[in-house]
Amino acid sequence: MSKEHIEEYIEAIYDIAGRDGVAKTTEIAEHLHNAPASVTEVFQRMKQKGLVRYESHKGVSLTAKGFKTAMRMKRKHRLLEVFLDKMLHLPHEKIHDQACKMEHTLSDETETALCKTLKGPAECPHGSPIPPCDLDVTNCQECLAEQTLELEKREKDIVSITSLKPGEKGKIAFIQGGKGVIQRLCDLGLTNRTSISIIRSAPMNGPIEICVRGCKLVIGRDIANKIFVHAEG
């Protein structure tokens, strides 16, 4: 029985259970498109793991441990929905199913990073609340402040050459992009730790002219955006 499988069951129980916290075996079977017999079998195993209370004929309910897992899954699911909606601009009708698939593989560490990147959202795109995390912080601001501090520190050090002004210099830190373009730039002398200076840039996000190893090169804005340097005075 896979972890993903169990997580699906926990979520189903959480979604279906009534006020008393109990869900009927037949309802779960219907919801997950499984035969009641196999569903019962799964419940038995989950009971062994301490995730649910289960007695035949009475139905199934989550234990404290099970409930915690359910909240975690909901949190991951809804964070992913926000991510798919806000950052990737996926169509609304697709984000739920996609998030369902992704939530099981999302590590806790990634979940935290995602939450920070999304600046601690409170609700999913469908309006359901996102359960809080269990990190050792008093509120989201604290966590986010830490994040921006880190970002600022990094940005001060390494910048894209497009953010330098004419006359400014930098030493190449890294270049992002396709293999062909990186190879070409390397061949033209833009290897790591090479010093380059900005000569000028064309208006309206046009290309920029740089000087590297005594040669002048014109580089399109999209490529230049991905050349990062340690800025020098």
Next chain:
Amino acid sequence: MNIDLAVVLAGNANVGKSSIFNQLTGLGQIVGNWPGKTVEIAEGVLLHHGKHIKIIDLPGIYSLSTYSQEEIVSREYIALEHPDVVVNVVDATALERNLFFTLQLLEMRTPLVIALNLVDVAKKKGMIIDEERLQELLGAPVVPTIATKGVGVHEIIDEAIKQTAKQSSVYKNVIRYGSEIEQRIEKLERVLVGIDIGYPLRWTAIKLLEGDSEIVNKVGEKHPDVVVTANILAGEISEIHKEPCSNVIASERYAVAARIVKEIQTSKEPAKASMSERLDSLSMHSVWGYALMFTIMLSILMFMSLFGGWLSETLRNLFESVNPHITGLWPDLAWNGGVVGFYATLSVALGFILPFYLILGVLEDSGYLPKIAYLMDRPCHTIGLHGKACIPLLLGFGCNVPACVGCRIMETKRDRLITVFLSTLVPCSARTVVILGLVGAYVGVQWAIALYVVDFMLIFVIGKILNRILPGVSVGIIMEMPPYRLPSGKVVVKQAWNRFKPFLLTALPLIIIGSIIVEAMRITNVLFFVSSALSPVTVVWLGLPAFTGFLFIFGVIRKEAALVLLATTAGTLNIRSVMSPVQMIVFALVIMIYVPCVATIAALIRETGWKNATLIAFSEIGLAVLLGGIAFRLLSVFM
């Protein structure tokens, strides 16, 4: 002819390979101050002290790991044709980058001569180069040259002959990489023993570590296990350096190049900005750069229109003053066909084509073209291309054929296809003849300029559409910016002549024969039948005189012929009497857009294949007829 020695000229773009080639062979390879002129291999033979020496000029190349199409040609030639000697032409003013390539040639163990070109410019810039020490460090002879003046070019050949004489010379490894890399090269060399793909063992090993796709494919065909081993070793290297293995190797090569330069070159930083730099800050300025560009373009157009108009007018007056009254079939054919044809061709050639080639030569030789690529990069993005595309498009103003071939400087197939299509829409000098010689001269310069504007708008719209249809995005511009230099009068004139010669040799006889045929057809009434067959399009839809149908057909062979033959076909030199201003504009518009001339179609087939060439030709015919008909109806309202 027995060839005693084959010498290949190789090196970075725009370092003077073609200039050296021209000096040695006396041939007319196109030269100019911008990277990417040479896109095809050129060959010539030199007789040097009784020996026949084949000289091969290759497109510029920055590295043996290739990027664009024309560079693959160079690499394959160097690697697979096994030339007797490679002459590595090196730009003395940019030694570090140039030596990066030299080091790769040394790794390939090709017999090598270094031509240290542009030594005069380097000296002017305050660079002092210790040539002897460079020779020692590289283990290959170094010859200082000034290609444009022919200084040192024959010494290159002397050295090349000496190089081949000392067969099986022992090469030392100029580059020793870091021990972590050397260990893995050795390991790979041991695995590679017995596998011969025609390259030196060490070089093959290094290329495998770099992940060079061609070498990987070659070795992988029969020995996939070796490729796996190489991948593991390359992975280890990138693990140590935290960057891809090919970048690590490039960095090390550059480190060696930088070390050599530091040892052999001393340079004084010039106190003030050079003339070229000061010109740059004007011509590449965010506002003035564009203003200057438009002014230059517009002045060229105005000048050509006025000068060409004036010259053909003068020639016509001169001609009409001797107009004899002729009767009889043969004198009529000879005069109205032959002589009128000759006069008309001469006036378009001297009035429009030759002056334009001279201007183009100045633009090319001065180094202004790359600045246009820089200025126009952003606008080019809206049609899914990047600034480099401007260069073939500008060349298209001279002739569409070199423009189509020049599109090879575009890196991807998609970019190439779009640029090729658009370059066939650029009004070449032949079409300029029709636009300026007909509309400019008889209707008004403003209408001629309006036609250009329409054409540019069309290029923009077609570009937009192609950008939509063809999948993918442009990779973006990466281009070297050469400094300005004063155009050499000799080079400009020679270049213009080289471009003009084919016109005189093919177009002139063709048009004269054409006009004789037209005159004969006019006398025998055949012209009438051909023209009336096309009249549903020409007369009904386009509103043109029936005789233009024939001109459109002949125009496919040479577009300027359409104007030249206009006089013969209409049977009078006074075009105003047979065509209204609206008709002239519509006629020029259709000539401007409809199907490219045969030479261009041939180039299209070669560059893009039958399917695309047919598609381009037919869509342009459709467009021309459609727009011509619309223009006729619109203009008839106003004029």
